[in-house]
Amino acid sequence: MDPGLHAPSGPVLPDLRPPRRQSRGQAVFQVVGFAVGLVVLGWVVQRALAPENREALQRLWQASWTLVGLLVLATVGRMLADGALFWLTLRPLRRLPVADVLSVNVVATLLSVLPFKLGLVLRMVIHRRRDGVPFKDIIAWMAGMAALGLAVILPVAAAGWWRGQIDALWWLAAGGGSVLAAGAGVVVGRLCSSPRLGWLAAMSLGSYRVVSHAPTVVAAVAVRGLDLLLISLRFWLAAKIVGAEIGFGTIVVIATTYILVIILAPAGRLGFAEGAAAGVAMLQHSSVPVEVVTLTVTAVELAAAAVLSIPAAVWLRLDRVLLG
Numbered sequence: 328m329d330p331g332l333h334a335p336s337g338p339v340l341p342d343l344r345p346p347r348r349q350s351r352g353q354a355v356f357q358v359v360g361f362a363v364g365l366v367v368l369g370w371v372v373q374r375a376l377a378p379e380n381r382e383a384l385q386r387l388w389q390a391s392w393t394l395v396g397l398l399v400l401a402t403v404g405r406m407l408a409d410g411a412l413f414w415l416t417l418r419p420l421r422r423l424p425v426a427d428v429l430s431v432n433v434v435a436t437l438l439s440v441l442p443f444k445l446g447l448v449l450r451m452v453i454h455r456r457r458d459g460v461p462f463k464d465i466i467a468w469m470a471g472m473a474a475l476g477l478a479v480i481l482p483v484a485a486a487g488w489w490r491g492q493i494d495a496l497w498w499l500a501a502g503g504g505s506v507l508a509a510g511a512g513v514v515v516g517r518l519c520s521s522p523r524l525g526w527l528a529a530m531s532l533g534s535y536r537v538v539s540h541a542p543t544v545v546a547a548v549a550v551r552g553l554d555l556l557l558i559s560l561r562f563w564l565a566a567k568i569v570g571a572e573i574g575f576g577t578i579v580v581i582a583t584t585y586i587l588v589i590i591l592a593p594a595g596r597l598g599f600a601e602g603a604a605a606g607v608a609m610l611q612h613s614s615v616p617v618e619v620v621t622l623t624v625t626a627v628e629l630a631a632a633a634v635l636s637i638p639a640a641v642w643l644r645l646d647r648v649l650l651g
Contacts, residue, residue, distance in 0.1 A: 360594025361442035368598030375618035383569040383616040405557040419540040430639035437632040440597035471537025478508035479551040484583035492576035512538040571615040
């Protein structure tokens with residue numbers, strides 16, 4: 328059976344298989360990228376520990392358990408929404424139990440801070456070995472997931488940068504832009520079904536099989552909107568915990584930049600997402616302790632992922648999947 332990636336007219340990337348090993352250059356890039364991320368993280372931590380942030384740090388140690396509990400709930404809710412997005416975008420290709428996909432997402436979230444895209448690699452390995460999802464379907468799935476994510480995140484981020492506040496024009500730009508981008512994805516995805524556009528199907532890495540399915544696109548856009556709301560809520564709660572007064576419009580800009588960097592970071596997200604959030608605050612001449620807020624958001628997310636990864640690993644029987 329040909330494992331290649333197919334367009335309607337036939338295979339366009341014959342013998343598409345996962346690479347067996349990274350080149351030396353790729354390995355060096357990952358290590359250097361991870362090191363740079365650590366340097367950026369060190370810069371963010373240094374800024375967070377600056378004398379002007381002393382009051383914010385004291386408020387953090389004396390935080391209200393109610394606010395901390397809400398932050399944890401919003402963090403777990405965001406991981407569930409993110410996992411639901413993976414489950415939804417896979418449905419046009421393969422149907423898996425939602426609990427399995429959510430569990431994999433928790434473990435992948437924990438590993439997302441490491442180089443070599445280990446979170447992504449583990450996700451692919453588990454679904455290939457445990458669930459038997461063909462590699463060409465995994466590639467199409469991941470590409471479709473990325474395309475639908477960017478279709479919502481980019482308009483929301485652009486609207487935030489443009490308006491700087493949540494008003495009618497922000498809603499028009501963010502909502503209208505997301506709908507237009509998602510609709511364009513459906514149209515282009517269906518065009519890929521034409522035998523004359525096999526090159527376009529190849530360029531999409533098979534994601535046309537996901538984005539051409541309108542019900543999936545509508546559901547994914549709605550859940551991604553909820554996902555961005557939960558991410559923004561996490562930053563708002565963290566800001567409340569440390570006593571930082573940040574307008575919700577600014578929070579949305581910081582939150583969308585943070586998640587966009589997480590998605591696009593080629594060598595692990597640690598440091599880059601936190602540095603980008605701090606950079607946004609600097610560009611907007613904000614004097615609030617954004618570094619403390621961002622590090623709090625990251626720390627709570629990784630702690631929640633670490634705790635949830637234990638039952639998730641048991642549920643998935645990772646020892647058998649990885650060692651069997």
